[in-house]
Amino acid sequence: MNYLLSCLFDAILGTMCLHMLVAMFTSSEKLFYFLSNISYYIIKALQGTLQWLMGSPAGLKLNDPLNSLLGTCFLYLVNIWWSFLVICRPLLEIVYNLYMFIGKFGLSFQIAILEDVLALVTFHVYCIYVYAAWLYNLQWKSLTILAKLFVGRSCNPQPGRTTPYTTQQLYVGTISFAILLFLLPTTLIYYVVFVVMRILLVMIRGLLIRSRYTLQILPVYTTLIWFLKPSLTAGIVKLEILDKSKSNTVVLNATLVNDSWWATIKNYIPESVEKPLTVSWISLIERVCSGKLLYPI
Incomplete structure (x- = not known):
């Protein structure tokens, strides 16, 4: 009974949100114009951020060749994605009609559509974040491995035995360590900027997932009985x-x-509704520091 009343309440909230949307935007053209302006300002802000990073962000002196390479590649991805959004604008009419149709089933359905739209619109940010995280993780692991050179002796597969490094190994390893160490600040500044964006998007999507879960287990009947x-x-x-x-x-x-x-309320939560996973903040911080990818929470 509680699940049925929560579904009914969810449908009422969804109908109210649709009426508010229709009242704010009397036609689909006005809504598309509003969304296009928001997308335009987001793309411009991202391009401005990349151009700022290609200069001297916060007075930092970055490696010019690597900085120019990363900035140019990321700007190219942003421009490609902006062109893709412009080409796909006629599909917005289909998305709008789908939202108006499925949204009648409840607010949780509308939130699910917003999750997919958010993932689609911010796909370019995710791509840039993946490239920056992969490059940072590669440099960090390489520096960790090459730092063993300064111990003076290498490990041997046989337990309790070590063998010294050769002169060629020390020479190549020291040069590689120095190159990666001096390139790390440039990679790190890009990674920090885009991992912050990724964390914000993951938090927003996590809030949407938990809002949808709350609507599905809304304790209307249980509260009335209590x-x-x-x-x-x-x-x-x-x-x-x-x-x-x-x-x-x-x-x-x-x-x-x-x-x-x-x-x-806790005793009468339906088991048929899948509960979102508990967030491990320690694991999340470890993934951020090591450059591992962050997934929706």
């Missing part, structure tokens, strides 16, 4: 001794004690 007839939600039996005779016979008084509202 307020109107709390005896039905009692979860604790309190026993009191009324009389204890000499023949070892005990008379008990059993009283139902009502659970708190939050405890009642």
